Structures are given as structure tokens and as C-alpha cells.
Amino acid sequence: MSWQPIKQGEMTLQQQIIQWITGHIERGDWVAGTKLPTQRQLAMQFGVNRSTVQQALEELKSAGILEAKVGSGIYVADNSWHSLITQTQPNWQKYIDTSLHKPNYHTIQLINEYEQRNDVIRLGTGELAPSLLPTADIEASLKELTLQPKALGYSSPQGNDRLRAAICEYVKKRGIYVKPQNICIVSGALQALQLIAVGLLEQGAIVFQDQTSYLNSVHPFQSVGMQMMAIHRGDQLAQTLAQQKRKRQAVYYAVPTLNNPTGEVWTTHEKRQLYEACKASRIPIIEDDVYHELLFEAATPPLKSMDDSGQVLYIGSVSKTLSPGLRIGWLIGPTTVIERLADIKMQTDYGSSAISQEIVLHWLQSGKYEKHIEDLRQKLQRRAHYVENILKEKFNHLANWNKPKGGFYIWLKFHEPIVDKELFTKLLHRQVLINPGYIYDPQDAHHIRLSYAYGTYEELQSGLEKLYECVEEAVQK
Structure with missing residues (x-):
């Protein structure tokens, strides 16, 4: 010493x-x-x-x-x-507390955590069951691909040129006529929203949406200073938007086809009404159209098909249809907007997976994709019918719902305001995971988003029985 x-x-x-x-x-x-x-x-x-x-x-x-x-x-x-x-x-907690991106609701954090467990019945998951994914066909298609050396490198800013050309052909069936330069390949619809938030909008801008909205369960706009505003779409929509917008920057987020979480499908009149109302106030529209291929009946034209002035930013994806793990979606809009967002995307992730893009290109060009979609719709329809029969048998006196028109969900409304954190936790203790309505609308104590797309038939039966028991207990309190 x-x-x-x-x-x-x-x-x-x-x-x-x-x-x-x-x-x-x-x-x-x-x-x-x-x-x-x-x-x-x-x-x-x-x-x-x-x-x-x-x-x-x-x-x-x-x-x-x-x-x-x-x-x-x-x-x-x-x-x-x-x-x-x-x-x-460093005082990491202070860094976390003062950071730009806000934490998610505790309920959603628990959902994200428990969705990884194999012993949990997932009654609310927005994802296809593993049995519905074309795993073997995707594996086989890998052997059919001929990859050029460039495919193993970074993707170009807007994405694979051939994939964008194939998407141009594909969306023509939706009445959307664009060129490859109008498309940016993104890593799923959520990234498209994040790019729009940081690349096009100023702090304090208004994001109009329905009262019950997927955007309330994620924070792509809220975390960068946007103001979320719920709007009732009625006869006075144009006046309401004009009054609320005033001189501020604004966009309208819409899911007109198979809304997440309600499953609602807008009529052509409702789409036209929104388009004209937003056009009058020069409000861009973000059309999230990732579920349209899963409609059980023929789809009506999207908002983008009505767009004659570059007002609609259109989002598509294969995450809900082919594989969420591929992380491939697309954003369609005016060239200046696409170039701006592609530049930001390159600054954040240097392009979506080149190999995933090759897989999606192969599926679109070979006809595998549309064949798979047709088969998937039939399977989902059978699942929806199965769950509805259970609901009719057990829940008629407790709740009401609309017959599902496609997609993954039934928006189940209980007669009593029993959907709270206590019900969520009680079901979680019984290994049942639900998506309560309050994560999509903080004031909602009546709904749950019930998915028929993920659990096995046995899990759906068991999970709904446990849900019934917990709801009965809550009603009798």
C-alpha cells in the first residue's frame, strides 16, 4: 500500500x-x-x-x-x-424517460410478451396461424429462384425494380394505375406510417382517424409530436375537417376495407364522401389496405382508385396474407413523396431484405400468390363460421357482434362495461390472451378484438370457454 x-x-x-x-x-x-x-x-x-x-x-x-x-x-x-x-x-432511466418515442401501453407490452409463449391461447392476435402460412411452398420457391449476385447485396432506395413493376401490374386489379417510380418497398405497413410521420409531417400536425383505431395501439405519429384526432364520418364531414384543420397541417388515416380492429367495410359512397371532404381541405389520405385480399366477397374499389390528384398514399403488404416474417409491404404515392420517403428509409435500414423481395416477386409473377389467397380466404371463412357458432351458443345473452366480412377479427361487444385491465389479467392467468377494446379507444370498456385466424380449433374452443366463464363472473359482480 x-x-x-x-x-x-x-x-x-x-x-x-x-x-x-x-x-x-x-x-x-x-x-x-x-x-x-x-x-x-x-x-x-x-x-x-x-x-x-x-x-x-x-x-x-x-x-x-x-x-x-x-x-x-x-x-x-x-x-x-x-x-x-x-x-x-449513465443514468439510463433518465435517457429512457426523456426519449422521443413513448412507451406503449402496459397492456400492449404484456400482449407482445405473452404472444411469444407456447402455453398461451391467443384470442386476439393479428397474425395468421402457423398452419395457415404456406411454409412448404415458400421453402420450395427458394429452390426455384435464380438469385443474381446483386440480390445478396443492399436493395435500391425504392426497392427491387422488378418487384415494383410486378406490384404495378398487381394493383391494376384494384383500379390503381401507377408506375414503378410511384412505389417504395417498405418493411411492413408500420414502417410506411413511421416514414410518413418523420418524412412528411411537422410537429403539431393533426392525424384524423376513426374513434376506434389501430393507431391508438401503436405510436408512429404520437411519438414525433403529432396530434391524434378522432372524427365522426357523417354528412358534416367536410365542414368538420375544415373547422378542425384550420391552418394546420393534417392527414387522414383510413382503413376502409376490413378495419382493424372493427372489421368494418366502407361503402363506395363512404369512400367517395371522405375523398371529396379531404380534397376540399387539401388533406392527404393514408389508405391502409393490407386486409382487402381477405374479404369473403368481392371488394369495392379503394380510395386510391378515385385519386386523380396524388392525394392518397396507399399502403399494401403481404404480412397479413403470405408471411409477416418476410417484412415486405409497399407504399404508393406521388414521385416526390416516394423519393423523399425512400431517402429516409435508406438512412434508417438501408433497404428491405433483398431476398424477401425476390420471394414476393416470384409469388406475384408465378401466380402462386393469388392461388394462395383464394385458398386462405376459404380457410379463414371456415374458421369464422366455427367461432360464430360458439358465440351463438354461449355469448348471445352477453354480447353482440356483426357477421365477419373477412380478415381475422370479430369485434365482440359485451352488453356490460366489463372489459378492463382486471378482465385482461384474469384471462392471462388462465393462459388466454385477448386484445381489449381500450387499447384501440381508451374509453372503450365493452369490446374485445376476437381473432379466429391464429388459434387451432381446439384452442379457439377452449379459449372461448374460459372467456365465457370470466365474463360471467364479471357480469355477476
Whole structure:
């Protein structure tokens, strides 16, 4: 123990002594409970005044690294290691609390966590069951692909040229006529929303939406300072939008076909009404159309097919139909907008997976995709019918619902306001996971988003029985 502080060093004598003592603790030389030499001994060893040693020790005691025992001396504290970590690490919690992106609702965090467990029945999941994914066909198609060396590199800013051309052909069936330069390949619809939020809108801009909205369960706009505003789509829609917008920047987020979570399908009149109302106030429309291929009956034309002025930004994806793991979607809009968002995408992820794009291209060009969609719709329709029969048998006196028109969901409305965190938690303890209505509308205590697309038939039966039991208990309180 011959060390002494450097009297002409950059650090003060006190700082050097603190560093020397904490170094002994960090290395394990002085474990919890170790008694330190007296202040007089340390002062003599260091060649400094006793007051300098006393100040160093007091600072270490106030930090919880050392502790004094009356009449005994100074010791290394039991929690010294934790205190040292706290002293030396950045205050990560402060970084987290003051960061730009806001945390999700606790319920959604639990949903994201429990969806990974195999022992949980997922009654609300917005994802296809593994048995509905064309796993074997995708694996086989990998053997059919002829990859050029470029396909193993980074994608171009707007995405694979051939895939964008194939999408142009594909969306013609929806009445959408665009060129490849109007398309940006994105890693799913959510990334498209994030790109729009950071690439096109200013802080404080208004995002109009339905009262019950998927956007309330994620925060692509809220976290960058946008104001979410629920709008009733009635005869006074044009006036309402004009009054609320005033001179502020605004967009309208719409899911006209198989709305998530309600399953609603707008009529052509409702689409035209919204388009004209937004056009009158020069409000761009974001049309999220990722579910339209899963309609059980023929689809009506999208908003984008009515667009003659580049007002509608159109989002499509294969995540709900082919595979969420491929992470491939597309955003269609005016060239200037697409180039701007492609530039931001390159700054964030340097392009979507080139191999995934090749797979989607192969499925679109070979006809595999449309054949798969036709088969998938039939399977989903059978599942919807199966779940409806259970609902009619058990839930008629407790809830009401509309017959599903396609997609994944039944928007189940209970007669009593029983859908709260307590019901969610009680079901979770019984290994049943639901998507409660309050994550889509904070004021909603009546609905759950019931999915028939994920669980096996046995899981759907068992999960609905447990749901019935918990609902009966809640109603009888």
C-alpha cells in the first residue's frame, strides 16, 4: 500500500483518493464488510492532510459505497457494488424517460410478451396461424429462384425494380394505375406510417382517424409530436375537417376495407364522401389496405382508385396474407413523396431484405400468390363460421357482434362495461390472451378484438370457454 496521489495531477487529491478506494472495491480487493484503515493512517500513507481524506470518505459514504459504524470505524457497505454501478454508469432511466418515442401501453407490452409463449391461447392476435402460412411452398420457391449476385447485396432506395413493376401490374386489379417510380418497398405497413410521420409531417400536425383505431395501439405519429384526432364520418364531414384543420397541417388515416380492429367495410359512397371532404381541405389520405385480399366477397374499389390528384398514399403488404416474417409491404404515392420517403428509409435500414423481395416477386409473377389467397380466404371463412357458432351458443345473452366480412377479427361487444385491465389479467392467468377494446379507444370498456385466424380449433374452443366463464363472473359482480 505505497500509493500516493499526484499533487500536481489533473484531478484533485480528493478525487484521486476516491478513485483509489473505489478501484480496490471494483477489483474485489476490498469486499463488502472490509474495514478501512483509520483516517490518520490513510493521511499518513497518502502524504495529505487528514481533512482531505475525511472529505473523500464522506463523499463515498454519501454515495452508499462506504458506511460508518459508531465506535468501530468505516467499512465497505453491503450494497457498495450496486452503488458503484449507479455512480459509474449513465443514468439510463433518465435517457429512457426523456426519449422521443413513448412507451406503449402496459397492456400492449404484456400482449407482445405473452404472444411469444407456447402455453398461451391467443384470442386476439393479428397474425395468421402457423398452419395457415404456406411454409412448404415458400421453402420450395427458394429452390426455384435464380438469385443474381446483386440480390445478396443492399436493395435500391425504392426497392427491387422488378418487384415494383410486378406490384404495378398487381394493383391494376384494384383500379390503381401507377408506375414503378410511384412505389417504395417498405418493411411492413408500420414502417410506411413511421416514414410518413418523420418524412412528411411537422410537429403539431393533426392525424384524423376513426374513434376506434389501430393507431391508438401503436405510436408512429404520437411519438414525433403529432396530434391524434378522432372524427365522426357523417354528412358534416367536410365542414368538420375544415373547422378542425384550420391552418394546420393534417392527414387522414383510413382503413376502409376490413378495419382493424372493427372489421368494418366502407361503402363506395363512404369512400367517395371522405375523398371529396379531404380534397376540399387539401388533406392527404393514408389508405391502409393490407386486409382487402381477405374479404369473403368481392371488394369495392379503394380510395386510391378515385385519386386523380396524388392525394392518397396507399399502403399494401403481404404480412397479413403470405408471411409477416418476410417484412415486405409497399407504399404508393406521388414521385416526390416516394423519393423523399425512400431517402429516409435508406438512412434508417438501408433497404428491405433483398431476398424477401425476390420471394414476393416470384409469388406475384408465378401466380402462386393469388392461388394462395383464394385458398386462405376459404380457410379463414371456415374458421369464422366455427367461432360464430360458439358465440351463438354461449355469448348471445352477453354480447353482440356483426357477421365477419373477412380478415381475422370479430369485434365482440359485451352488453356490460366489463372489459378492463382486471378482465385482461384474469384471462392471462388462465393462459388466454385477448386484445381489449381500450387499447384501440381508451374509453372503450365493452369490446374485445376476437381473432379466429391464429388459434387451432381446439384452442379457439377452449379459449372461448374460459372467456365465457370470466365474463360471467364479471357480469355477476
